[in-house]
Amino acid sequence: MRKIVDKINFIIKQERGTIKKEHGGKIRICLIYPDIYQVGISNLGFQTVYRLLNKRKDVVCERTFLPSNEEIVDYDNYPLISYETKTPLYEFDILAFSLCFENDYPNIIKILELAKIPFLNSERESHHPIVVAGGVLCFSNPEPVAEIFDIIFVGEAEELIDNFVELYKRVKEHSYEEDFKNNVKREIIKFKGFYVPEAYKEIYRNGKTQGREILWKDAPDKINRVYCENFSERFGYSQITTSESVFPEMFLLETMRGCPFSCRFCLVGHVYKPVRRASFDKLIEKIDEIKKEGHSLVGIIAPSLTAYKELTELFKISDVELSFTSLRADRFTMEILNTLANRKTLTLAPEAGSERLRRVIKKGISESDILSICEKLSETKLENLKLYFMIGLPFEKDEDIDEIVNLIKKIRNIFPRKLTASVSVFVPKPFTPFQWHRMEEYENVKEKLKKLTKDTNKDTNKIKGFKLVHEVPKYSYMQGYFSRGNRKVLKNIERISKGENFSKIFEEVKDYTYEVKSFDDYLPWDFIEHEGLSKENLWQEYEKAKKAVD
Structure with missing residues (x-):
């Protein structure tokens, strides 16, 4: 176990922006990326959720990632732990997975098994954490992994996190421990953008899906995807920079969400509609702020960068090297x-x-x-x-x-x-x-x-x-x-x-x-x-x- 802790401590030392909070009296959430650290820490959505959760005084959010093949051997009989305080995952109240790439699905099961937690929601008991998921796959097609999760966030985190935490707290005050998880799920389905998979059953004929049966009385027939309406001022940006990232020491800024061109093969060009752009003035404020903090390398994130009209003005900013995608x-x-x-x-x-x-x-x-x-x-x-x-x-x-x-x-x-x-x-x-x-x-x-x-x-x-x-x-x-x-x-x-x-x-x-x-x-x-x-x-x-x- 010492080898695992030493490796995590080394990684944490390379980070700038890590958030550490006391657990006492707070809702304890472990945010999980189902791939290795270098990939997960490079994901802007993952970092945005980490920051949004920790902005709340009633929440402590820590992180963990899929151990590499070499690191899995070191765990042996030890449970998977969080990075910030080395807490076993089964001690958290909520485990929150970020799902961005379909081929990470097998890693969800690996992580829960390393955490000594049953991966099927039907096999978990009242003492186990609530297991939730968010990310683009949750509002495209979450069904292949639906039976793993208690609750799936259908939409963008900025509009869903506060509703979830407030409901969690309210139900906690009025529930016995053995009823608590079920009560949370029964209440959350009344809110837009939340999907409880066990409230539904797929209907098959000859192995193909023919429809769905609603099992719970109050479960809606359709789940409406929720999107961040005030994106211009709530755009995503890095919380943590590190030399261990795919983008070493780079501070990422989200300039657009969605793409106006809508190529017929492209998921992003469709599920992130309407297309939204970050306020240029707010971007400049953020860049000035991070320059004062010593960041000199900024990555501009957008599905179609040249659709951001003020791009030429961004490139005029002095003392900052801007990087971008295709x-x-x-x-x-x-x-x-x-x-x-x-x-x-x-x-x-x-x-x-x-x-x-x-x-x-x-x-x-x-x-x-x-x-x-x-x-x-x-x-x-x-x-x-x-x-x-x-x-x-x-x-x-x-x-x-x-x-x-x-x-x-x-x-x-x-x-x-x-x-x-x-x-x-x-x-x-x-x-x-x-x-x-x-x-x-x-x-x-x-x-x-x-x-x-x-x-x-x-x-x-x-x-x-x-x-x-x-x-x-x-x-x-x-x-x-x-x-x-x-x-x-x-x-x-x-x-x-x-x-x-x-x-x-x-x-x-x-x-x-x-x-x-x-x-x-x-x-x-x-x-x-x-x-x-x-x-x-x-x-x-x-x-x-x-x-x-x-």
């Missing part, structure tokens, strides 16, 4: 290229190689747009240009793969320095126009990746100064299986958590990932309602994509 090849990017390109690396995301396929996915940029940007970048001091593509997209043809290679070659002829292309596999996401579409056959995708690698690296066609990287296809198909899954998926999540290889499981479930669904099919996430995002409108966009095929 850029869109559009007119605004052209206007600010000279400002942007004084850094070492930039990322552009064409997504597809052909004009036809970019129309299908509603990317809204042309090849001439992409090449114009690259030509301008070649005139700057930019050292490394990264490109991002997807394969296996809906209605993709073999020639679309050739077009990726052709586009890379055209960019190589224009941009003379280091060039990298990253390739991922399309995964259909809930609440997008492509939620009904299938994943392409696994073997076909492997052949396409092999072709891309061959056509960009073989001696006769080798693109000099170029590197192609791609994700492991197996993990994309695991993500796709989880993304559109129902509650039956949990048994396979458990198998993976215990070390079984997904490749074996995939042979059993691949037909599910290859299935094209119809508008009349019941989707496991149909019970969630997003303001301004109807199933009918999404279907219309899917139909438009079909018409753009030829």
Whole structure:
């Protein structure tokens, strides 16, 4: 145990902004990220919840993460502990998971088992903590892990945390210990944005979800997703910076939530509607504040950075180095290229190689747009240009793969320095126009990746100064299986958590990932309602994509 504590203490010493509070008389919450520390501490949503909870005088919020494979061995028979005070997780009142990536689902089970807590909500008793979850997966499709949680937050934390804590306190005052957890769940379903999975049962026919049965009298038929209305002044920002983060010593600022372009494959462009922007004046105030605290590296977070109109003004701030995610090849990017390109690396995301396929996915940029940007970048001091593509997209043809290679070659002829292309596999996401579409056959995708690698690296066609990287296809198909899954998926999540290889499981479930669904099919996430995002409108966009095929 000493080895574990020493490792955590080392990590804590690297942090700036850690919050430590006395437990006495407070609601004790452990915030959990189901991945290793370096990934979890880099997540801005996770940090925002940590700060919001600790702002309350009646709450103490600590953190823990998935131990690495090497660290799990050190735990042996010891329970998983929090970082701030090394308290075993089973001693907390509430365990709150942040769910952002489907492939983290098996880690939820690993963490609860390390904590000596049953992972199924039906097997936990009154003395166990209440186990809750929040994050984007909770308002897209939480069903694969629904039976793990007592309560799921359907929406953005800024609008849900205070309601939850106040109700928790009120019910605590008027409940016997053995009734308390049940009373909290019975009361919370009366509030917008809270989902109690055990109040419902999925109905199946031939293994497919046909609908839901309401088991509790007061449980609503639909759960309304809640969003932060006053985002302009309540944007997210880092609480903790550390050299151990994926973004070392970087202070993150959320400039936008949602994306105005709504590409047909993109979850963020749909479930975070309406699009909201941080107040420029408030951003400047925050940057001035963190400059005084000694931060000189600021990361700007937005799904589409160039849609933030005051971006050029942000770059004029002195004594702060601004960093950012990928850029869109559009007119605004052209206007600010000279400002942007004084850094070492930039990322552009064409997504597809052909004009036809970019129309299908509603990317809204042309090849001439992409090449114009690259030509301008070649005139700057930019050292490394990264490109991002997807394969296996809906209605993709073999020639679309050739077009990726052709586009890379055209960019190589224009941009003379280091060039990298990253390739991922399309995964259909809930609440997008492509939620009904299938994943392409696994073997076909492997052949396409092999072709891309061959056509960009073989001696006769080798693109000099170029590197192609791609994700492991197996993990994309695991993500796709989880993304559109129902509650039956949990048994396979458990198998993976215990070390079984997904490749074996995939042979059993691949037909599910290859299935094209119809508008009349019941989707496991149909019970969630997003303001301004109807199933009918999404279907219309899917139909438009079909018409753009030829």
